[in-house]
Amino acid sequence: MSGWLAVAGLGPGDAALLTPEVSEALSRATDIVGYGPYVARVSARPGLVLHPSDNRVELDRARHALELAAAGRRVVVVSSGDPGVFAMASALFEAVEVEPRFAALDISILPGITAMLAAAARLGAPLGHDFAAINLSDNLKPFALVERRVLAAAQAGFALAFYNPRSAARPHQFARVLDLLRGCCEPGRLIAFARAVTTPDESLQVVTLAEAVPEMADMRTVVLVGNADTRRVGRWIYTPRSAGGVR
Amino acid sequence: MSGWLAVAGLGPGDAALLTPEVSEALSRATDIVGYGPYVARVSARPGLVLHPSDNRVELDRARHALELAAAGRRVVVVSSGDPGVFAMASALFEAVEVEPRFAALDISILPGITAMLAAAARLGAPLGHDFAAINLSDNLKPFALVERRVLAAAQAGFALAFYNPRSAARPHQFARVLDLLRGCCEPGRLIAFARAVTTPDESLQVVTLAEAVPEMADMRTVVLVGNADTRRVGRWIYTPRSAGGVR
Known part of the structure; x- marks a missing residue:
C-alpha cells in the first residue's frame, strides 16, 4: 500500500x-x-x-x-x-x-x-476591492510587525481581514489595533465582527470604527474592516468595484 | 412562487x-x-x-x-x-x-x-503568512493607485496575489508592476504564475523576480509573489508561519 x-x-x-x-x-x-x-x-x-x-x-x-x-x-x-x-x-x-x-x-x-470569505459572503461584499489578510496573533511574529502591516495596508486603502484578533492570553493588543485604525481612518469606517460563521453559534455585528470596542472580538471571530468607500445597502455592507474617482 | x-x-x-x-x-x-x-x-x-x-x-x-x-x-x-x-x-x-x-x-x-487560494494549494503554501490581494486592472481605478498599493504591500512584507495581471488591452502595465517589485524586493524573491488552475489547461511556473517577464502572465493567470521568507522545499514553495526573527 x-x-x-x-x-x-x-x-x-x-x-x-x-x-x-x-x-x-x-x-x-x-x-x-x-x-x-x-x-x-x-x-x-x-x-x-x-x-x-x-x-x-x-x-x-x-x-x-x-x-x-x-x-x-x-x-x-x-x-x-x-x-x-x-x-x-x-x-x-x-x-x-x-x-x-x-x-x-x-x-x-x-x-x-476560508473564514474571511465565508464572513464576507454573509455580510454582503465587504472584500469586493483590494484587501489584505493579517494574522493579529504575535505568537510567531513581533507585535510591532502586526502594527506596521495594519497601518501600511489601511493607509494604502486596502480593506482588511483580521484573523485571530483577540484571545484570553492577549486581550489588549486588539485595542491597540483599533486605536491605530482610528488614527488613520474616518470614524464612520465600517467594521464587521463575524463570529463562528456558518455554525449554530454564528453572530454578525457591523459597527463604525467609532463604535467598535475590543470585546466585540474573540478567537472565533474574523474581523473585516472596509475601505473608505465601503457602505451599507439594505441589510448588507459592500465595497464598490471602483476606486480613486473612476466610475 | x-x-x-x-x-x-x-x-x-x-x-x-x-x-x-x-x-x-x-x-x-x-x-x-x-x-x-x-x-x-x-x-x-x-x-x-x-x-x-x-x-x-x-x-x-x-x-x-x-x-x-x-x-x-x-x-x-x-x-x-x-x-x-x-x-x-x-x-x-x-x-x-x-x-x-x-x-x-x-x-x-x-x-x-477563489483563484489565489486554489493556486496557492497547487504550489504549496505561498500565502501562509500575511498577504494582500490586488486587482491589477485599471478598468475601475487609476493605475497610479494600483502602483501605490503594490509598493505599500510589498514594502510592509505582505505576500501578494495579483488578479487580472495582464490582458491584450493593457499589455504593458504588468511590466511596470514587475519593475516596481524589483525596486523594493531582492532579485531572488519567488514569484509564481498559476494559469487556469484545476482546469485541463493548468500551468504553474515558479521563477525569481530577476527571471520574471511580463509574458508569463495573461488574463487566465493569477500571480503570487512571496514575501522575503518564501522559499522552495522539494517541488513546492511555502511561506513560513513566523516572521521578524521570531521562532
Missing part, C-alpha cells in the same frame, strides 16, 4: 461548504490528524484512526502526519477554513524542510472556504 | 471544488445569469434558462438578475472563484443601491474557492 498525505480545508463549519474533493479524501483516509475540534468534525467510521492534538503543536502534528504517510497510511491533516491561510499547510512544509526525506511523499493541499 | 437570487462562486474550474451549497442552488434555480464562459460551466436541464452575457457588463447583468428574482424566478448569478473577490457580488449590491426596491428581495452570497 502506498501512503499519501493531504492537508485539507474543512471550511468555516457548515458541511454544505465542504468541497467534494475534501469529502473524497476523508472517505479514503486511514488516519485523520489535526487540532481536536477540527478532527471532531470528521465522522468516525470503522478503520479510520483519529489523532486529535492540542493547539500550538503544529510542527509535532505535521511530523506525526508525515511519519504516518511514510509508513504507508493515507493521512488527511484537517484545518478549519483553508489550509493555506494561517493554518496547517505552512507548518507541514516547515516539517518537510527539517526532514527532506519527506519531500518524496505524495503530498497534496486541498483548498477550503 | 417566491423568487430569490443567489450570487454563487463556481470555484476555479474543477467540479470537485464546487461546494454542495452552490450545487444545491444550481439544482433549484430557474435561471442562470453570468459571463458566458461561466454560464457554460452549468449543466443544461429542462426548465433551466441560461442567460450568458459579455464581459464588462456587470451592472446590466446584476440588474437583469434582480428583475428576474423580483418577478418570482429563482436566479443564480454565477462567478468564477469566489463571488466576493473581484467578481459579481459587489456589482450586485451596486445595482441594489441604485434601485433600493431590490433590497427587499431574498438575496444570498454563496462563497467559492
Whole structure:
C-alpha cells in the first residue's frame, strides 16, 4: 500500500461548504490528524484512526502526519477554513524542510472556504476591492510587525481581514489595533465582527470604527474592516468595484 | 412562487471544488445569469434558462438578475472563484443601491474557492503568512493607485496575489508592476504564475523576480509573489508561519 498525505480545508463549519474533493479524501483516509475540534468534525467510521492534538503543536502534528504517510497510511491533516491561510499547510512544509526525506511523499493541499470569505459572503461584499489578510496573533511574529502591516495596508486603502484578533492570553493588543485604525481612518469606517460563521453559534455585528470596542472580538471571530468607500445597502455592507474617482 | 437570487462562486474550474451549497442552488434555480464562459460551466436541464452575457457588463447583468428574482424566478448569478473577490457580488449590491426596491428581495452570497487560494494549494503554501490581494486592472481605478498599493504591500512584507495581471488591452502595465517589485524586493524573491488552475489547461511556473517577464502572465493567470521568507522545499514553495526573527 502506498501512503499519501493531504492537508485539507474543512471550511468555516457548515458541511454544505465542504468541497467534494475534501469529502473524497476523508472517505479514503486511514488516519485523520489535526487540532481536536477540527478532527471532531470528521465522522468516525470503522478503520479510520483519529489523532486529535492540542493547539500550538503544529510542527509535532505535521511530523506525526508525515511519519504516518511514510509508513504507508493515507493521512488527511484537517484545518478549519483553508489550509493555506494561517493554518496547517505552512507548518507541514516547515516539517518537510527539517526532514527532506519527506519531500518524496505524495503530498497534496486541498483548498477550503476560508473564514474571511465565508464572513464576507454573509455580510454582503465587504472584500469586493483590494484587501489584505493579517494574522493579529504575535505568537510567531513581533507585535510591532502586526502594527506596521495594519497601518501600511489601511493607509494604502486596502480593506482588511483580521484573523485571530483577540484571545484570553492577549486581550489588549486588539485595542491597540483599533486605536491605530482610528488614527488613520474616518470614524464612520465600517467594521464587521463575524463570529463562528456558518455554525449554530454564528453572530454578525457591523459597527463604525467609532463604535467598535475590543470585546466585540474573540478567537472565533474574523474581523473585516472596509475601505473608505465601503457602505451599507439594505441589510448588507459592500465595497464598490471602483476606486480613486473612476466610475 | 417566491423568487430569490443567489450570487454563487463556481470555484476555479474543477467540479470537485464546487461546494454542495452552490450545487444545491444550481439544482433549484430557474435561471442562470453570468459571463458566458461561466454560464457554460452549468449543466443544461429542462426548465433551466441560461442567460450568458459579455464581459464588462456587470451592472446590466446584476440588474437583469434582480428583475428576474423580483418577478418570482429563482436566479443564480454565477462567478468564477469566489463571488466576493473581484467578481459579481459587489456589482450586485451596486445595482441594489441604485434601485433600493431590490433590497427587499431574498438575496444570498454563496462563497467559492477563489483563484489565489486554489493556486496557492497547487504550489504549496505561498500565502501562509500575511498577504494582500490586488486587482491589477485599471478598468475601475487609476493605475497610479494600483502602483501605490503594490509598493505599500510589498514594502510592509505582505505576500501578494495579483488578479487580472495582464490582458491584450493593457499589455504593458504588468511590466511596470514587475519593475516596481524589483525596486523594493531582492532579485531572488519567488514569484509564481498559476494559469487556469484545476482546469485541463493548468500551468504553474515558479521563477525569481530577476527571471520574471511580463509574458508569463495573461488574463487566465493569477500571480503570487512571496514575501522575503518564501522559499522552495522539494517541488513546492511555502511561506513560513513566523516572521521578524521570531521562532
